[in-house]
Amino acid sequence: MDLLALGIGAGLVGLVTGSFLTVVIDRVPAKKGLWQRSACPNCGVGIKARDNIPVVGWLVLRGRCRACGERISPLYPVVELTTCALFVLVALFIRPLALVPAYLYAAGIGVALTAIDARTRRLPDAIVYPSYPVLAGLLTVASWASGDWDALLRAAIGGLSLLGAYWLVAVAVPRGMGLGDAKLAGLVGLILAYQSWGVFAVGALGAFFLGATWGIGVMVRNRGGRRTTIPFGPWMCAGAALGLAFGKPVWDVYQGVMGF
Ligand SMILES: [Zn+2]
Structure with missing residues (x-):
């Protein structure tokens, strides 16, 4: 009830x-x-x-x-x-309950950024930048409530590494990823890694899997004609949702197969 x-x-x-x-x-x-x-x-x-x-x-x-x-x-x-x-x-x-506000906030900006990026190919700084202190603050409060400071440290490492990885790709392949994608990647890394490294891995790779599947579909439909670029922000958000929903079971199966 x-x-x-x-x-x-x-x-x-x-x-x-x-x-x-x-x-x-x-x-x-x-x-x-x-x-x-x-x-x-x-x-x-x-x-x-x-x-x-x-x-x-x-x-x-x-x-x-x-x-x-x-x-x-x-x-x-x-x-x-x-x-x-x-x-x-x-x-x-999402448990413990102290984590719910952080993930509600993440869900909200995920929906907004997905729609804005799909429509305008932009991830506005006005939403992305303030989300760093807001999410860091909400996750810190959650760690304070649960005593799980390891999760907060993992979130910081995950956020920085995904930000760094996307930033490198954006600099190396300017026609592919943008710096806007890199700024969003830091937030995605933060909320995924707070859960576990398995959730982080599935969520981060899920973005590429979903984006590539969609991209191939678009290419097939256009019969390989005109080059079309696709906004990547929606796939990062969808990948993050995938990681949060199925990251743990997928990671457990993977570790079982690899014999860890
Ligand atoms: Zn009218």
Whole structure:
């Protein structure tokens, strides 16, 4: 029963957070303020509070502006539902409980950065930079609560090594990875390595596996024609989610096979 209440609570907080993230996704790349009221980008009419209810508002309006009938992107309800689902999973599966705030925060910026990078090929510093002190602070509080300082040290090493590895690739192959990817990689390394080196390995390699699979799919569809670049931030975030969800069992199997 307690778990049920925790799951429902996290889901509601996730919907509201997701609604806020749709504003972040629209306005941070455009360098607009986050706190004015939302308006239709087509006709400029302010969005009524009852139409602003996460997911429900979009469904009631059937994805169209109430004033002018312009289509409203399905990205909005998708972001809200994804954030909701991730918040429920984090609240139910991330333990000890003291770690939940850090991973809720990571899930939130992961959703925002995935959508922004896919749309604009940018990972805004305005989100990435403040996330270093925020995540470091939240993980430190968690270690203070649990007494697990080894995890915090591992997180610092993991964050620095992934930042360094991506930075080297960005410098060596400027057409591939960007410095924006390297800055995000430090955050990904931090949250993965805090869990364990197995989670870190699966999460870091998972990004390349997912990105390469998608890239091959795109190339096949384009019949090897025009060179297409793909934004890598979404794959780093998806890889991190994969590592957090399946890193431990995958690592256990790997160690078993290798006979450690
Ligand atoms: Zn409108």
